[in-house]
Amino acid sequence: MSTDAKLADTAWPRAMLFDLDGTLVDSVPDIADAINTVLVAEGFPALEIADVRKMIGNGIQKLVERAFAASGKPLAGDELARMTDRMMEVYAKGLTVATVLMPGAAAAAAWLHQRGHRLAVVTNKPEAFSREIVEHFGLDKMFTVVVGGDTCATRKPDPQMLFHACRELGVAPEDAILVGDSPADVNAALAGGFPSIAVRGGYTNIAVEELGADCVIDSLDDLGEALTRLPARLRSA
Structure with a gap:
């Protein structure tokens, strides 16, 4: 994080909404271990971590659905619910065994917090799991709001979670930016009218330049400079 980066308008954005998996943390090793434990117990071979990475982004049930479909056994209904419960x-039991912070995450959060920006995590991962991970890395000191996939009635790419986070932070939606790594993140921002910054190196099957974000960065180390590069129409909002 470039600590000398200056915003054109220090009053904006008042809030930054961050995705968790693939944006703030690299959780795929622990997620892959969990889904592979479930698959092996059901008589299927373990999946490669690279394959599991492509399945992340729309919640645990969708991950389970994709993993079993890739193993040749599509699931639905009660069977999908049962395997999702087992995955949970x-x-x-292993949320933070091999999960690590993404490059620049701690420094970016500290920098934004020091500048007075209000921070929230908005993720499709269950809220309790998300809070445990956020607290494990000490990010709870900066991220005062955590919105999980079971917090609201819908998940990203529906924008309801983003609006809920803004209400919890006490800011208007037009005063917030979403930072994420996947189609679910950027599409939620687009649907809700939020500006967005996409970070490379996350969990997406679409080239990050094609997600439709207002700005693309290589890592969270570049976040400060990226805020100065956002279109003037956004920075003057």
Whole structure:
């Protein structure tokens, strides 16, 4: 994080909404271990981590659905619900075994917090899991709001979670930016009228330049400079 980066308008954005998996943390090793434990117990071979990475982004049930479909056994209904519950049980025991912060995450959060920006995590991962991960890395000191996939009635790419985070932070939606790494993140921002910054190196099957974000950065180390590069129409909002 470039600590000398200056915003054109220090009053904006008042809030920054961050995705968790692939944006703030690299959680794929623990997620892959959990889904592979479930698959192996059901008689299927373990998936490669690279394949699991492509399945992340729309919540645990969707991950389970994709993993079993890739293993040749599509699931639906009660069977999908049962395997999702099993995945939740397994994953809950290993949320932070091999999960690490993404490059620049701690420095970016500290810098934004020091400048007075209000910070929230908005993720499709269950809220309790997300809070445990945020607290494990000491990010709870800066991220005062955590919105998980079970917090609201809908998940990203629906924008309801973003609006909820703004209400919890006490800011208007037009005073917030979303930072994420996947189609679900950017599409939620687009649907809700939020500016967005996309970070490379996350969990997306679409080239990050094609997601439709207002700005693309290589890592969160570049966030300060990126805020100065946002279109003037956004910075003067």
